[in-house]
Amino acid sequence: MRVFVSCCLLLACVFGPAGASAQWSLVQGAVQEPSGCIRLTNTSQNQRGGAWHDCRLNLEADFDLEFTVNFGTTDADGADGIVFVLQPFGVGNNVIGSTGGSIGYENGPFNPSLAVEMDTWQNADVGDPWFDHIALTSDGSIFHNVEGPVQAHSMLSNIENGQDFPFRVVWESSTQTLEVYFDGDLRLTHTGNVVATFFGGDPLVHWGFVASTGGAVGNQQRFCLVGADYTTHPESVTAGPEGPWEVCLGDELVLTAEPLPPATSAVWADNGEAQLAVTQAGTYELIGTDNQGCPASGAVDVTDAPGPELELLVDPNLVVCGGTEAELAASAAPGATVAWDGVEGLTAVTTEPGIHEVVASIEGCQTALQVDVLFQAIPEVSFALQGEPVVGPLEVCSGEPLTLQALATEGGSPAWEVGNSPFLNVTSSGDYIASASINGCESEPQSIAVNVLPLPQGQLEATPPSLCWEGVGSVALDLEEDAFLDNWSLPAGTFNLDLAGPGTYTASLVGENGCENALSLNYPMLPPIATGLLDPDPLCENSATVLSITQPMDHISWNVGGTDNELYVVSSMGGGPFVATVTLGACTETDTAHVTWWPTPFVGSHPDSVVRCELEGPHEFIWPTQTSPAVGSWVWSVNGEPATAGYDAFAEGDYEVEVRDNATGCNATHNMNLEVWPSLTAAATPDDNLICMGDSTLARVEVFSIGGSDVDEIPFSVVWDTEGLSGMTTPVAGGEHFVTVTNACGSHVALAEVEEEYCGCHIWVPTAFTPDRDGVNEGFRIVSTCDWAEFSFKIFNRWGQQVWS
16 A cells, blocks of 8 residues: 555553463464563565464364454555465475565465465456455465455554554354454455365364565564464363253252363363352353363253252241140142151141241252241230339329339330330320330230429529620529429529629429429620720821721710710820720610820921022021920921021922921921022124224123023113113114123123224315316316226206206
8 A cells, every 4th residue: 555654552462361371382483572462564565474373273163363463654666465274284394485475475385275365465467456355265375266355444544553453353153254353344255165175174273473575675574462262172061060961940950060181171161160050951061271271162051950949838937826736837839749747748837836848859850848837825915114023004294204124024025116126215294105025026005104294394584584784684583383393503703692793593493293303594794895996006196096986886875075986186185084985785885085185396487489599509408396296306408308407598499398207106297499590791793893984783681690590591681871772682873881780689891992994085175176177176086995886977057957977
């Protein structure tokens, strides 16, 4: 096969009675494993191995052989298979055939033989199918010349998967049928005279397995014997005494197993013992072994013999009550002879007590039965109280013990009608009946009357029903008719029933009928009411506490006012006492608590916020004198640092002032915020210190904090003394310009100074000219120290008219 399935399942080999003592003869590479299983081949090439059981099979008897077979785990390269072989005695049990496709069977001394071939390799030259197959073959041939081939497993085409498969071979000699099962399914059947056809009439054959591998990788192939039901020596055990064997009806026949040569031992199959008690007809199997441990078998047939069918018509333990004569009777089969105490007859009358035997016989079968006769006197019943005989009627006070005993003569067993005992505890009035019996003989019932007298009664009452803690009450007795007080028993410390304390009160009473009774009352005192009120731990005066009644109460009242179970307490209420009056049921009590207040300091009057200018001094903390002394010492701190002698605050920030009693932890705190404002200085700086006459430049004002604070933390103003100037940056002309910077912490004046110079061209223009040709002021000339970039000249007359350009 070409589909590979790997599975490993190991089953222990289980041997039947034959396999337990007999052994296997191993051939070639076969090895017996510690489990008892036989490994025929290893996982290597050209291996072969065989195993032959030392005990032969006798085919004149049935056999049923059960095994598991394992063909290894390799499919594609695995080979070659296992063959189960039956071969005649004359060949021996130390033989095997060739390796490879011969599977250890072909080319061996197996002619004649009959074999079950389980082939896991397809050899096309011998007509093998493609699947792993099983076939019946003979005489050393692997050509499947008897039955098959068919697929070995009804569902699986490949059996080389490491699984232990059940393999079973069954032979039924009466029908000459051989059946082969694989994994529980019938795969092959052959019917025919196997002994004559294959073994020349010799029924004794060796049985075992051979296997091989060839040129392929090979498989580890193995088998385990699970069970073997077969015999080597049929009809070699019998029974004594010598047969034929008959058993009388109702009787038993004891048979002893006896071996016949070559068997050397014999037992019964039913019980595994040498003797068997047979009570009915049937076939009984025997098994045994020879001196080699090989099995022998046999059977005996037991038939029924007619019996006398004797039956008693009286009780086998016959008791005659109050009489002296007994009639004996029996029945038997027709034709049977019956005799009582040796006197023939089905019935007999006797006056003798003891054992009487009746014997019946017919055709050699005899049965005897016995009757034990007893003449029993009838017992009589009487009564006793504390060992003394009594007759009724009896009187007893209620509650007093009264145990009556019933007595009987003749050794009888007395018993009361109620209770089934000779003793009876009586608690109520009535007629009580008892009887006695012995050996089934009953007495006449007898009765005795008992009158139970009532006890004197009364009623003890206490007022109130329960005493409050350390309180008193009253106890009273109310007597019923015909009851009288004899005496009182009072608890210790109580002398007056109207001032009754806790304890047990007992009144002893006597009735007119003479009966006595005691009435008791346990007068309880309730424990103090548990309020759960406790003194709290000492508290600081600036705190508060709650006093609590923790247990349920019917009513609560506090001496400082309030009816709740909790009281809110502050130091102004003082240390107490705080008294709770509580009511529970009929009891009212008080419980008290005190509160200890520790002095709480004060920090004094400090502002919540302070502003300091940078040029001003620090804010100074001054500690006030405390009105109360500390339990320990008053310890001052600022922001967690000791400051007992006072504290100066310079830096801006939050300040927590605390004064604390270092013994109690009582403290007071104050939080203050210190804000530091900037003290300003300023600088006014022109972009140019020297400008041309008539020009301007920018003057820039810079404002600084003397202490490095943010100048914008608070508003400030900028004012110039030169008219028209404003802001932090402004155009200025030549000259001195003063600027004043002011905030809440003061002012500062800064100077911006700018110098001027002439920076333009000089032009000379005549004021008049006279072009009259007199040689004086004839021309008009404009002179400049600068080069003209552009020049224009126009002349107008007195009337404003342009006359030249």
